[in-house]
Amino acid sequence: MEIQIRTWRPEDAAALAEQANNEKVAEHLRNVFPHPYTEEDAQFFINGALRTHCDRAWVRAIEVDGKIAGGITLTFGDDVYSKNGELGYWLGESYWNRGIATRAVADLCERAFRETDLVRIEAEVLTNNPASIRVLEKDHFQREGYFCNRVCKNDQLIDSVVFALLK
Numbered sequence: 001m002e003i004q005i006r007t008w009r010p011e012d013a014a015a016l017a018e019q020a021n022n023e024k025v026a027e028h029l030r031n032v033f034p035h036p037y038t039e040e041d042a043q044f045f046i047n048g049a050l051r052t053h054c055d056r057a058w059v060r061a062i063e064v065d066g067k068i069a070g071g072i073t074l075t076f077g078d079d080v081y082s083k084n085g086e087l088g089y090w091l092g093e094s095y096w097n098r099g100i101a102t103r104a105v106a107d108l109c110e111r112a113f114r115e116t117d118l119v120r121i122e123a124e125v126l127t128n129n130p131a132s133i134r135v136l137e138k139d140h141f142q143r144e145g146y147f148c149n150r151v152c153k154n155d156q157l158i159d160s161v162v163f164a165l166l167k
């Protein structure tokens with residue numbers, strides 16, 4: 001299995017929509033990741049990704065054996081948070097539980113610490129998402145804080161946990 005993290009391309013829109021259009025993916029993500037997820041949503045997202053300066057965020061596709069499998073984004077903090085990055089990631093359901101997210105997160109963090117002046121990368125995970133918590137634990141993130149009712153998703157209040165990886 002070959003895993004690649006690469007920039008998005010306009011021609012990825014159909015494949016992105018196919019993987020992203022799944023309630024089980026969207027339920028763990030912010031509402032900017034819509035459900036249903038149409039090809040127009042995918043085009044809109046890719047246009048935004050292509051316009052985003054690499055000093056502000058690395059917005060990347062996860063490709064597995066040459067096919068779009070999901071996405072991973074590292075957003076760089078600004079102002080006093082300039083040494084901190086925030087990570088988000090997802091995969092289409094057919095790619096789950098094969099170690100792909102664990103490798104993608106490790107690869108992107110390793111690259112960010114090598115190529116930027118970030119000293120810390122954090123990720124916020126909903127407590128009802130054990131698979132994502134496991135990904136961060138496997139990649140040696142430390143659990144830093146627990147936030148009660150921090151997230152309101154689909155009209156439900158959910159606790160979240162913040163994990164961080166230090167350089």
Ligand SMILES: CC(C)(COP(=O)(O)OP(=O)(O)OC[C@H]1O[C@@H](n2cnc3c(N)ncnc32)[C@H](O)[C@@H]1OP(=O)(O)O)[C@@H](O)C(=O)NCCC(=O)NCCS
Pocket residue numbers: 024025026028029088089090091092095096097098099100101102103123124125126129130131132134135
């Ligand atoms: C979270 C997500 C990215 C994980 O991707 P993945 O490639 O399947 O992750 P990996 O295979 O690298 O690791 C998953 C781990 O979670 C474990 N896991 C999966 N489902 C689980 C569950 N219900 N309870 C406990 N552990 C679970 C797997 O067994 C595996 O751990 P192991 O290697 O120790 O066996 C994927 O499930 C996803 O895209 N979910 C929807 C979007 C999302 O939640 N994004 C993250 C937001 S913070």
